[in-house]
Structure formats: structure tokens, C-alpha cells
Amino acid sequence: MEIINSTKIGYKSEFAILIISSDKYADIWPIFFYCLRKNWPDCTFPVYLGTNNLVYQDSMLTSTILSGEDQDWSTSLISILDQIKEKYLLVILEDFIITSRVSNDEIISHFCYMYENTINHMHFSEIGLPYDFELNSIYGIYEKGAPYRANVFGFWKKDCLTAILQYGESPWDFEIMGSYRSSGWNNFLSIKNSPFRIINILKKGSYMPASIKECESIDIKLSFEKRRLLNSEKYFKYFIREKYFKYINKIPWKYRVNLMNYLRKALVSY
Numbered sequence: 001m002e003i004i005n006s007t008k009i010g011y012k013s014e015f016a017i018l019i020i021s022s023d024k025y026a027d028i029w030p031i032f033f034y035c036l037r038k039n040w041p042d043c044t045f046p047v048y049l050g051t052n053n054l055v056y057q058d059s060m061l062t063s064t065i066l067s068g069e070d071q072d073w074s075t076s077l078i079s080i081l082d083q084i085k086e087k088y089l090l091v092i093l094e095d096f097i098i099t100s101r102v103s104n105d106e107i108i109s110h111f112c113y114m115y116e117n118t119i120n121h122m123h124f125s126e127i128g129l130p131y132d133f134e135l136n137s138i139y140g141i142y143e144k145g146a147p148y149r150a151n152v153f154g155f156w157k158k159d160c161l162t163a164i165l166q167y168g169e170s171p172w173d174f175e176i177m178g179s180y181r182s183s184g185w186n187n188f189l190s191i192k193n194s195p196f197r198i199i200n201i202l203k204k205g206s207y208m209p210a211s212i213k214e215c216e217s218i219d220i221k222l223s224f225e226k227r228r229l230l231n232s233e234k235y236f237k238y239f240i241r242e243k244y245f246k247y248i249n250k251i252p253w254k255y256r257v258n259l260m261n262y263l264r265k266a267l268v269s270y
Contacts, residue, residue, distance in 0.1 A: 015111040016046040016062075016086035020077060020152070021094035022070055023052040027226045028094050028202070033058040035220065039196070040102035045090075050080035074169040081162050088114055089156050092198075093171075096153060099218055100197035107195055110155055113139075119187045121161070123154030124194040131190040140190040149188050150178040153198075160185050206230040 019032065029049070036043075037060050046062040055064045065083050067076040088111050092098075113119065122139070125131070131140025142149040150164060152171050164181040165174065182188060201211040207222060207229050215222055 011115060012044070012108065012111075014087045014115065015108070016048060016084060016089055017043070018080070018084065018089045018091050019047070019049045019094055020080070020091060021049060021051045022073075022076065023054045024070075024205075025094050025202075026051075026054055026056070027223060029056050029058075031201075031220065031222065032094050032097060033060055035098050036060050039098045039100060040104065042104045043102070044104055045107075046086065048080075048084060049094075050077065052076065072168050073171050074165050074174060075167050078162065078165050078167070081158055081165075084158065087158050089158055089161070091152060091154060091156055091161070093153060093200075095200060095202040096198040097201055097215070097220065098196055099199050099214070099220075102196045110191065110195065114155055114157065117187070119155075119189055120157045120185050121150060121154060121182070121187075122189040122191055123151040125190045125192050135189060138192060140192060142188040142190065144183040144186075146179065146188075148175055148179055150182045151175055154191075202227075203230055 021029065036047075037058075040060075043060065047060050048063060048065050049056055049061055050065045050067065052067055052070050055066070065080050067079040070076060090107065090111075110122065114122065125140065132143045132146060133141060135141045152175060160182075164178045164185070166177065166181070169177065199211050199214050201207060201215065201222070205227065207224075207227055209229060212222060212229070
């Protein structure tokens with residue numbers, strides 16, 4: 001993609017990185033920030049860690065933003081967003097470990113594209129959610145009504161993210177229901193070639209077996225003092241769900257939605 005010269009950007013102060021977490025994942029923070037320092041040493045953006053009550057210190061961190069006692073995921077996130085002055089955010093979850101080199105100028109380019117084209121959200125194509133049609137050589141676009149149109153991980157215009165959040169939801173609830181609520185907002189995109197690679201190391205608070213192997217291959221040491229390996233039964237269920245999810249998403253979403261609406265009507269009984 002075309003890289004924008006960061007020295008010519010007068011509005012770069014509008015951009016920041018937000019790592020969403022909670023105190024119960026504090027043991028993951030050293031791993032996350034070790035990989036962030038290693039793979040993004042020239043990061044020029046403010047970096048915020050959003051959590052409950054624990055303050056964390058790291059050379060990459062601008063500050064820890066506290067939401068107070070954990071009520072639920074979305075309530076905490078709304079409180080965190082209210083304390084951030086920047087208007088555009090790259091949002092990353094604390095268990096999404098960055099494993100490839102990050103180009104600071106490429107991230108600036110994506111932020112600038114959002115700023116200049118009134119884009120509300122962009123997530124990465126590698127998460128397995130095909131976009132509806134091509135916008136240009138770099139981005140695809142999601143139509144209004146598309147399932148999983150909203151994904152926590154990715155670039156967000158803060159006002160849009162705040163508007164479609166709803167108190168009492170988990171991140172999984174948000175990605176389903178928030179996608180429906182996002183229909184009032186235009187310009188939800190997918191970046192065709194992800195700016196960097198991540199390993200999602202946790203599922204329901206436990207280490208994923210496949211992720212452990214990946215971490216070992218790139219010399220990332222995981223601690224088992226506070227976390228266990230996801231048991232084989234739960235991992236098998238997760239594996240099957242992931243395969244099903246990838247398969248079903250190959251079917252155009254409008255056909256899936258029409259089928260589900262038909263089945264709901266057909267199965268209603270009084």
C-alpha cells in the first residue's frame with residue numbers, strides 16, 4: 001500500500017492504540033508488551049492499557065486507564081473510552097499477541113485513510129469474515145446488516161464504537177448485536193492484507209494448545225502458574241465451532257439470514 005510520510009501529518013495527534021484488558025489478565029500483560037516492544041519498537045502513538053484497578057508500568061505504555069470494579073466488559077470499555085481524548089483508535093485485546101514486525105508508517109496510513117474518508121471501523125481480513133465487495137485494492141467493504149460487521153479488534157472511530165456499545169454485553173455479544181446496531185453507521189471496512197500477525201493465546205481464560213506451539217516456535221515463554229491448558233473436550237468443541245464458522249461464512253450472509261428468518265417463522269408454534 002502507499003505509505004504516507006508521517007512527518008507531513010498534522011492530525012496524527014488524533015490517533016492512539018488501546019489494549020483492552022481486565023485485572024484478571026494481568027499475568028498476560030508482560031507477554032503482550034514484550035512482543036509489542038520487540039515487533040513495534042518505533043511506535044509513535046500513545047499506547048493505553050484499559051483495565052480495572054491495577055496500574056501497570058512498561059516503556060511502551062503512555063498510561064493505564066482504569067474503569068473501576070469489573071461489572072461487565074462493555075460497561076468497563078465505555079468508561080475507558082470516555083477517558084481517551086484521541087478520536088481514532090487501534091483496538092487490540094490483551095491476549096492477541098503480536099508476532100510479526102509492525103510498520104509504523106503503514107499503521108499511520110490506515111489511520112489517515114480513516115480520517116480523510118470518514119471511515120468508522122476497519123478490521124483485518126484474516127479473522128475469517130469475508131467482506132461483501134471490493135472498495136479498492138487495499139480495502140473491502142461490509143454492507144449494512146452483515147453479520148460480524150463490527151469486530152472488537154481493529155481500527156475504530158471512537159465515537160462510533162462508543163455509540164454502538166451497550167451496557168451489560170460481553171465482547172462476543174457485542175460482535176453479534178453491535179453488528180446489527182452498526183446499521184445506522186456507514187463505512188465499515190476490512191483491510192485485505194493485515195498490517196501484522198497475531199496469535200490469540202487464550203480461550204475462556206485458558207491457553208489454547210495450538211497457540212502454545214506457535215509461541216514456543218518463536219521463543220515466547222508462557223507461564224502456567226495462574227493459567228491452565230484448555231482441556232481436550234473444550235478444545236475439541238472450539239475446534240469444531242471454528243471449522244463450522246469458517247465453512248458457513250463461505251455462504252453469502254444474505255442467504256444465511258434469509259434461511260434463518262424462514263426457519264424462525266416455520267418453527268414458531270403457539
